[in-house]
Amino acid sequence: MTATDAPPIVLVHGTRFSAGQWSPQLAALQADFPVAAVDLPGHGTRSAQPWSLNAATEIIASAVDSLDRGPALVVGHSLGGYASLEFARRCPEQLRGLVLTGASASTCGPWATPYRWVAGLIPRIPADRLARWNDRLLRRLYPPEVVEATIRSGYAFHTVSAAWGEVLGRFDAGAMRHVAAPVLILNGEKDTVFRSGEIDFVRAHPNARVELIPRAGHLANFDDPDAFTEAVRRFARHLSVRS
Template sequence: MNTVDRPPIVLVHGTRFARGQWQPQLVALAAEFPVAAVDLPGHGRRSAEPWDLDRAADLIAEAVRDLDAGPAVVVGHSLGGYVALHFARRHPDLLAGLVLMGASAATTGPLTVPYRLVAALVARLPADRLTRWNDRLLRRLYPPEVVDATIADGYAFHTLPVAWRDLFGRFDASSLAAVRAPVLILNGQRDLLFRTGERAFARARPGTRIELVPGAAHLVNFDAPAAVTDAVRRFARELSPGR
């Protein structure tokens, strides 16, 4: 079965990163599916654009339409997962399936306090210092073939505070209840914070499946690239016409 028989896949990056985050997945998935990765407003090639949640969701819609292969499986990590939930509300006709990675915790209530503090701190620190720290961290933890594209894209520290503030108070398990397409919650087993609500999220939409990637933390597609690719591939195959 060639790519025209498979649903397209659109990959949406997480906080401070850009489309290069999906370097480990893009080539592998492209062998079987029409696939694209987007830069959200204020990130990567769109670094100069102001953050806007509606615009972020509409960029996913543009990517789906550009692939010209019907409704898409949208895979969102962290910030990108919450944007994907907003996309599902805003463009339900373009969604074939939703994969939430590191985005099954409510952005409401007391758990947001540490993130409000981090957002305030990031806004005060020099971007070049944060860039050096991130580059060193990624190079120490992961091989070049996993993170070189992310490092080349740079980091959207200037967008992080406003993007996070925009998410606060918007998303909880009820956000998933309105999603009409099949849903996979794909979390790193060690991502204890961002999977705190995964069971509540899954209960909100009956039929939602939870998969945990052993040994992986929040940067699950860096920690276990092959496992994430395999999980997304299996989910997308389940949605293929004529299966």
């Protein structure tokens, strides 16, 4: 793979986090690929911007354009995965490939009940208390080089209800039919909730496959940064060969 063949990569973070979530992957991928991580509306540097899927799609599209290398491989985690599915539907000409991680569960019907409960609970807890809990949890589970960028960027608890309020009821395996590019569903082996629909998601797309990160949970890119990054790298190289 030459520098001109390497697909650009855009990384889209999950619920409450920011572009800082991808610091391990940015450091590892930028030698081989043009790569950017975005802040979704209401998150990180865009904390004051109201959430909407329209705005999220525009942000991803702008990041693809900023890399100036044509269609991109978009990697979306959790909330960012569903935003990436919306981007794939609206901007197919800008998508070279899609990695969904922690985002292969239906957000429709009975599956949405736990998400609605969490989205309703979070606004009732002071944001500073939630931030302290998150800081302690991340520092207990992961080494500093993996999570400090996320902790420094803060958390978007004020956006959780609006974001999931729009996502809930909107996405199921049928969303895969609107994705024109190849898809890798990259899940943590132990992420049973957000893996729940992965077989249906794969069956709904003619060029999709599942890869699991052993012993990893929902935050697979934190649980095993090297394995996660290598899976993205392999998929990117596969896209380069296909083109």
